Amino acid sequence: MSASKFTRRDFLKLARTGILTVSGLLGLGGLIRFLGYQSQPPALTEFNLGLASDYSPGSQTLLQQVPAMLIRSEKGFTAISLVCTHLGCTVETKPDGFTCPCHGSRFDPQGKVMRGPASKPLAPLRMEITPDGKLKLYTE
Amino acid sequence: MMRRFLLLVGSILLLVSLLIAAWQETRKVRPVALTPALTGKVEYCLSCHADLAEISKSHPVKTFGCVVCHGGEPLALDATLAHSTMRGGKNPSDFTVVQTSCGGADCHSGSPDSSRNHIQRATTSIQDTYAGAIALIRYTYGAQPSLTALFGIVAVEDNMNTSGITSLKAFTSTNESNPQLKLFGENCLVCHLSAQPVQTGGRYDHFTGCSACHTPTQSTNLVSVDTSKATQVHTLTTTISYTQCDTCHNRGNYDLRSMVFQPRTDQPLDRLHDYYQPISQFTKCEYTLDCIDCHTRSEAMGDGSLYGSKFDIQYVRCKTCHGTTTDLPQTLTLEEPNDLAFRLALLNPVVVLKPGDTILVTEKGEPLWNTRLLVDGTYQMVGKATRQVFTFKPVIGSGCQQDPSDQSSAACHKCHSVQR
Numbered sequence: 001m002s003a004s005k006f007t008r009r010d011f012l013k014l015a016r017t018g019i020l021t022v023s024g025l026l027g028l029g030g031l032i033r034f035l036g037y038q039s040q041p042p043a044l045t046e047f048n049l050g051l052a053s054d055y056s057p058g059s060q061t062l063l064q065q066v067p068a069m070l071i072r073s074e075k076g077f078t079a080i081s082l083v084c085t086h087l088g089c090t091v092e093t094k095p096d097g098f099t100c101p102c103h104g105s106r107f108d109p110q111g112k113v114m115r116g117p118a119s120k121p122l123a124p125l126r127m128e129i130t131p132d133g134k135l136k137l138y139t140e
Numbered sequence: 141m142m143r144r145f146l147l148l149v150g151s152i153l154l155l156v157s158l159l160i161a162a163w164q165e166t167r168k169v170r171p172v173a174l175t176p177a178l179t180g181k182v183e184y185c186l187s188c189h190a191d192l193a194e195i196s197k198s199h200p201v202k203t204f205g206c207v208v209c210h211g212g213e214p215l216a217l218d219a220t221l222a223h224s225t226m227r228g229g230k231n232p233s234d235f236t237v238v239q240t241s242c243g244g245a246d247c248h249s250g251s252p253d254s255s256r257n258h259i260q261r262a263t264t265s266i267q268d269t270y271a272g273a274i275a276l277i278r279y280t281y282g283a284q285p286s287l288t289a290l291f292g293i294v295a296v297e298d299n300m301n302t303s304g305i306t307s308l309k310a311f312t313s314t315n316e317s318n319p320q321l322k323l324f325g326e327n328c329l330v331c332h333l334s335a336q337p338v339q340t341g342g343r344y345d346h347f348t349g350c351s352a353c354h355t356p357t358q359s360t361n362l363v364s365v366d367t368s369k370a371t372q373v374h375t376l377t378t379t380i381s382y383t384q385c386d387t388c389h390n391r392g393n394y395d396l397r398s399m400v401f402q403p404r405t406d407q408p409l410d411r412l413h414d415y416y417q418p419i420s421q422f423t424k425c426e427y428t429l430d431c432i433d434c435h436t437r438s439e440a441m442g443d444g445s446l447y448g449s450k451f452d453i454q455y456v457r458c459k460t461c462h463g464t465t466t467d468l469p470q471t472l473t474l475e476e477p478n479d480l481a482f483r484l485a486l487l488n489p490v491v492v493l494k495p496g497d498t499i500l501v502t503e504k505g506e507p508l509w510n511t512r513l514l515v516d517g518t519y520q521m522v523g524k525a526t527r528q529v530f531t532f533k534p535v536i537g538s539g540c541q542q543d544p545s546d547q548s549s550a551a552c553h554k555c556h557s558v559q560r
């Protein structure tokens with residue numbers, strides 16, 4: 001009998017090993033996918049806006065990612081939320097203030113209601129300047 | 141030997157099981173999460189419905205999401221489960237569920253500003269109650285001694301009590317002794333805003349509630365289309381073409397002897413013949429304009445009070461826009477930023493209204509916001525559905541000899557009418 005003959009036993013052993021290997025890989029893939037699942041990340045409530053000195057006095061900067069309007073006056077920084085206080089649409093900036101494209105509420109440049117249906121002013125947002133001169137904005 | 145064989149079989153079964161699981165995993169809908177600004181709660185509806193167009197400028201999906209209006213299971217990825225708790229099936233504006241779907245002080249009910257309480261107005265409107273027709277038919281067949289409205293399609297109360305009718309009972313055909321009235325209830329009360337539609341599927345899924353008017357069908361009208369297949373686009377609009385009104389008002393007529401609906405048999409090919417006209421004589425503007433260019437929101441949707449006849453709420457006449465031989469039509473110069481005219485123009489921006497503009501107003505003070513007084517004393521109207529621009533003159537100075545005290549449409553139609 002030749003030593004190199006591939007027996008039925010060898011075939012079964014190889015098949016079993018192959019199947020178990022593939023199964024193991026599939027199971028491992030499933031496990032990695034399961035462990036790698038990322039749930040919906042919570043909405044950001046803190047925004048780093050870079051160096052405060054990058055915003056010149058008298059400037060108004062639209063922060064679309066918030067959304068908010070960052071205003072630097074002679075007195076310092078203020079920020080107004082651009083989320084309409086009626087139902088939550090994002091208001092648009094206009095020369096005379098802000099207008100909600102959904103239901104037509106209008107706000108003056110300070111966020112005060114000029115026309116309904118919104119009844120509350122646009123919310124002012126909390127800000128701080130870190131010791132190293134960076135600007136942070138908080139929506140909560 | 142047997143042990144090795146069993147081990148191999150077990151390995152094969154394990155592999156097959158894993159392959160089936162992997163295959164099923166690839167078939168699953170990948171969740172697309174949306175957290176609407178209004179609710180702040182995650183919903184997965186866009187996993188399957190990402191291709192739907194925005195329903196309206198006033199209801200962007202990023203702000204509203206889907207569930208706040210439609211209901212349903214926000215986190216389900218299985219269609220059957222996701223849709224199992226939807227309100228009103230395909231029509232969340234059906235009046236049985238409209239308060240939950242569309243109501244709320246910031247939305248369409250319960251606002252201190254009564255002009256925003258659309259649900260209260262629509263559910264007491266003559267389009268919903270059908271009170272006048274029910275009273276007329278019951279009076280005709282001797283079931284009541286006068287034309288006073290007693291019944292609506294559903295029971296409804298008028299808390300405002302400004303019209304003299306405080307409530308309507310639900311009309312129930314089984315309570316009627318006259319067989320004609322039983323037939324009336326069974327055959328005729330199927331196409332008003334709270335009525336159970338005569339069919340389901342296609343157009344009929346949106347035949348009730350707000351969507352009957354505000355969700356237009358893709359097809360032209362019910363006269364010329366297969367109604368079971370005609371569908372709506374995912375739209376809420378105040379741009380309501382006459383064809384949308386035609387879906388209810390121009391399909392045919394009920395034979396009051398048999399109480400059986402007789403559908404139209406003609407196939408109108410132009411606007412003149414397609415347009416709904418309940419009167420035999422009418423003028424060019426009565427089919428060139430769309431219904432909503434003349435008829436106001438309170439005429440169509442009611443004013444929050446119950447009425448016993450459409451003639452008690454429908455009041456716009458020729459003189460509303462044209463005046464009489466002695467009086468100009470009423471106008472209003474817009475100054476107040478919260479004027480209703482601005483809001484209506486925002487919803488259907490066919491005109492840009494500015495403070496200082498002078499528009500026509502009806503005898504009840506409702507703004508005809510798509511009109512404007514021009515500097516030469518004539519008037520301009522922009523079609524709310526067609527965007528066509530029309531200019532017209534007041535009666536004063538025109539040579540019209542109509543009696544100022546007779547402002548019925550028939551009096552105007554003696555000189556101004558077209559034939560079809």
